[in-house]
Amino acid sequence: LSDEYRLASVLSELAKLDGAYFDEALSAARELQDEFRRASVLSELAKLDGAYFDEVLRSVHELQDEFRRAFVLRELAKLDGADFDKLLSAAHELQDKYNQADVLSDLAEHVYQDFLPKIKNAINNLTPKPLAAKSLSDSLICFPLEKLSYIDWQSFLNLLSYQKRSKLMQDFITLHPAILHLGGKPAMREVVNAMQSVCSQWK
Numbered sequence: 194l195s196d197e198y199r200l201a202s203v204l205s206e207l208a209k210l211d212g213a214y215f216d217e218a219l220s221a222a223r224e225l226q227d228e229f230r231r232a233s234v235l236s237e238l239a240k241l242d243g244a245y246f247d248e249v250l251r252s253v254h255e256l257q258d259e260f261r262r263a264f265v266l267r268e269l270a271k272l273d274g275a276d277f278d279k280l281l282s283a284a285h286e287l288q289d290k291y292n293q294a295d296v297l298s299d300l301a302e303h304v305y306q307d308f309l310p311k312i313k314n315a316i317n318n319l320t321p322k323p324l325a326a327k328s329l330s331d332s333l334i335c336f337p338l339e340k341l342s343y344i345d346w347q348s349f350l351n352l353l354s355y356q357k358r359s360k361l362m363q364d365f366i367t368l369h370p371a372i373l374h375l376g377g378k379p380a381m382r383e384v385v386n387a388m389q390s391v392c393s394q395w396k
Contacts, residue, residue: 201225201234208241215241228252229261236268243274250279263292267299277304281311294319294328301332309336317352326355330364338371346375362388 204218219238225231232252239245249269256262266283269275277300284296297319301312316332319325329352341349349371353364365372365384372381 197225198230205234205237228255232256232265236265239272243272246274246276259287259289259292263287263296266296270299270303277308290319290324294324298328298331301335306337322355326352333367339374341371343375346371
């Protein structure tokens with residue numbers, strides 16, 4: 194690691210303990226020549242002061258490595274002052290759909306509930322469909338399942354069905370609140386009976 198990166202990292206950690214070091218840490222981060230290191234340190238500083246969110250996002254757009262770009266976008270999703278519309282737009286720009294799926298799953302974990310339909314729509318548009326299904330599966334717990342509409346239930350189930358049966362069965366545990374909301378205990382009993390029927394066919 195370069196001395197410049199070590200200095201920027203140390204100052205960033207000090208800034209978390211004492212805000213008096215923030216300006217020095219910010220200056221050191223801006224001086225880093227390595228794009229990924231600069232974006233990483235800036236993202237840590239943005240956690241302390243969300244006013245620098247846009248600067249970090251600009252540094253992310255400079256990254257040529259999409260895996261690293263996705264990593265920093267996922268970090269930015271954790272910020273209290275994150276602009277989720279801009280992060281979603283940046284996620285759409287990723288060419289690698291697997292990186293895009295990871296960012297969408299992380300966004301789902303941190304966005305406010307009114308934004309979740311945009312995340313769900315972005316997940317629906319992912320290809321191939323098994324990847325979209327995995328992204329939704331990873332994000333299920335973030336959705337208000339106890340208030341899920343029947344139309345959304347159909348949409349969720351249709352996409353999740355692109356997974357292996359064993360994984361879909363696991364998702365039914367997470368979907369338990371939605372099943373109870375839509376059909377009560379009898380519906381849950383029917384789901385369990387259907388799973389038992391499927392399992393018996395594997396013997």
